[in-house]
Amino acid sequence: MVNDVLSLLSRGIAPLPWWGYVVVTLAFTHVTIAAVTIYLHRSQSHRALDLHPAVAHVFRFWLWLTTGMVTKEWVAIHRKHHAKVETSDDPHSPVAHGIRTVFWKGSELYRAEAKNAETLAKYGHGTPDDWVERNLYSRFSWQGVGVMMIIDLTLFGAVGLTIWAVQMLWIPVTAAGIINGIGHYWGYRSYACADASTNIVPWGIIIGGEELHNNHHAYATSAKLSSKWFEFDIGWAYIRILAALRLAQVRKVAPKLVKAPAKTAPDLATLQAIITHRYHVATDYARALKAACAAELAALRAGDTRGKVPSTRRIKRLLTNGPTGWSPTELEHVESTVAQSLVLAKIVAMRSELAALWERSTESSEQLLVKLQDWCHRAESSGIPPLARFSHKLRRYA
Numbered sequence: 255m256v257n258d259v260l261s262l263l264s265r266g267i268a269p270l271p272w273w274g275y276v277v278v279t280l281a282f283t284h285v286t287i288a289a290v291t292i293y294l295h296r297s298q299s300h301r302a303l304d305l306h307p308a309v310a311h312v313f314r315f316w317l318w319l320t321t322g323m324v325t326k327e328w329v330a331i332h333r334k335h336h337a338k339v340e341t342s343d344d345p346h347s348p349v350a351h352g353i354r355t356v357f358w359k360g361s362e363l364y365r366a367e368a369k370n371a372e373t374l375a376k377y378g379h380g381t382p383d384d385w386v387e388r389n390l391y392s393r394f395s396w397q398g399v400g401v402m403m404i405i406d407l408t409l410f411g412a413v414g415l416t417i418w419a420v421q422m423l424w425i426p427v428t429a430a431g432i433i434n435g436i437g438h439y440w441g442y443r444s445y446a447c448a449d450a451s452t453n454i455v456p457w458g459i460i461i462g463g464e465e466l467h468n469n470h471h472a473y474a475t476s477a478k479l480s481s482k483w484f485e486f487d488i489g490w491a492y493i494r495i496l497a498a499l500r501l502a503q504v505r506k507v508a509p510k511l512v513k514a515p516a517k518t519a520p521d522l523a524t525l526q527a528i529i530t531h532r533y534h535v536a537t538d539y540a541r542a543l544k545a546a547c548a549a550e551l552a553a554l555r556a557g558d559t560r561g562k563v564p565s566t567r568r569i570k571r572l573l574t575n576g577p578t579g580w581s582p583t584e585l586e587h588v589e590s591t592v593a594q595s596l597v598l599a600k601i602v603a604m605r606s607e608l609a610a611l612w613e614r615s616t617e618s619s620e621q622l623l624v625k626l627q628d629w630c631h632r633a634e635s636s637g638i639p640p641l642a643r644f645s646h647k648l649r650r651y652a
Contacts, residue, residue: 360430
C-alpha cells in the first residue's frame with residue numbers, strides 16, 4: 255500500500271512519455287503568454303479590444319496561477335514605460351538601465367516599480383477592482399503559484415516540479431528579459447519611432463506576437479501587432495478567433511497606408527495621411543535617400559585622410575530618427591561631416607522640416623498644408639533626383 259502511494263506520488267495521476275511532458279510544458283507556457291499579450295497588454299493596458307467578462311476572468315485566473323502578477327501593477331508599469339520610454343523614469347529601458355540589467359534583472363525592476371504607489375495611482379486606472387481582485391488575486395498574489403505547483407505535482411508527480419519551474423521562469427525570461435531588453439536593443443525597425451524599440455523576428459509565435467515590438471510602439475493602441483506582409487502575429491490570430499465567437503470586440507488596429515494617383519499639389523487629405531503614417535514616412539525617406547547619401551559620403555572619403563567620415567548607416571539613422579538618442583559627441587561628428595556637403599546638408603535639413611509637420615501641434619491644418627506644399631515644391635526643384643522622386647511619392651498619400 256505504501257509503495258503504491260509512493261509510486262503514485264512519483265508518477266502523478268497523469269503519467270506521460272517524455273515528449274508528452276514537453277508538449278504540456280509548452281502548452282501551459284503558451285497559454286500564459288496568450289493571457290499576457292491578449293488580456294494584460296492589448297486589452298487592459300491599451301484598450302485595443304474588449305474581452306467577454308468570462309474570457310477576461312479566465313485569463314486573470316490563469317495568470318494568478320502561473321505568474322502571481324497583479325493586473326493593476328502590470329498595466330501601470332507598462333503604461334509608464336510608454337509614457338517615459340527610454341528615459342531615466344522608464345521602469346525597464348536598456349537605454350537607461352543597460353541591456354544586461356534589463357535582460358538578467360528585468361523581474362527585479364518590475365517588482366521594484368510595482369511598489370511605487372505613485373505609478374499605480376497615475377497609470378493603473380481602469381483595471382479590475384471587484385471583490386475577487388481585492389480579496390484573492392491582489393491580496394494573495396503569490397499563493398496562486400503555490401496552487402499551480404500542487405496541481406503540477408498531482409498531475410505529473412516529480413516531473414511536475416520541473417514543469418512548474420519552467421512556468422515560473424517563462425515570463426521573467428521572455429517578457430521581462432527578451433521583450434523589455436532585446437526588444438529595445440537588437441532587431442529590425444519597420445517604423446521610425448522616437449525610441450529604440452525593435453522587431454526581434456517577423457514571426458510572433460513563441461511570445462505571442464510581442465516579438466513585433468517596434469510595430470507595437472508605433473501604434474500602441476492597435477490590437478494587431480503585425481504590419482508587413484511577411485510578419486505573423488499569433489496573438490492576433492487568437493483575437494480573430496475570439497471575435498468570431500463573439501467573445502472579443504476589436505476597438506482599433508493600425509491604419510493602413512493608401513496610395514492614390516499623384517495629385518498636382520498636396521491637399522489636407524495628404525497632410526493627414528502623412529501625420530497618421532509619420533513613422534512610415536520617416537523610414538521611407540531614409541530608405542529613398544540612402545543611395546544619394548552613400549554617394550556623397552564616398553566622395554568625402556576620397557579626400558579624407560583621417561578616417562573621420564561616418565558610415566552610411568549612421569546617416570540613415572539620422573534621417574530615420576533624427577537626433578534622438580545621439581550622444582553630443584556623436585551628433586557633433588556627424589553634423590560636421592554633413593556640413594561639408596551641400597547635398598547631405600540639404601537632405602538632412604529637408605528631413606527636419608518634414609518631421610516638423612507632425613511635431614507642430616500648435617499650428618492649424620491650413621498652416622501645415624502651406625508648409626507641406628512649399629516643402630514639396632523645394633524638394634522637386636532641389637536638383638537631387640531621389641528627393642524629387644520622394645516628393646512625388648508623398649503626393650500619392652491618401
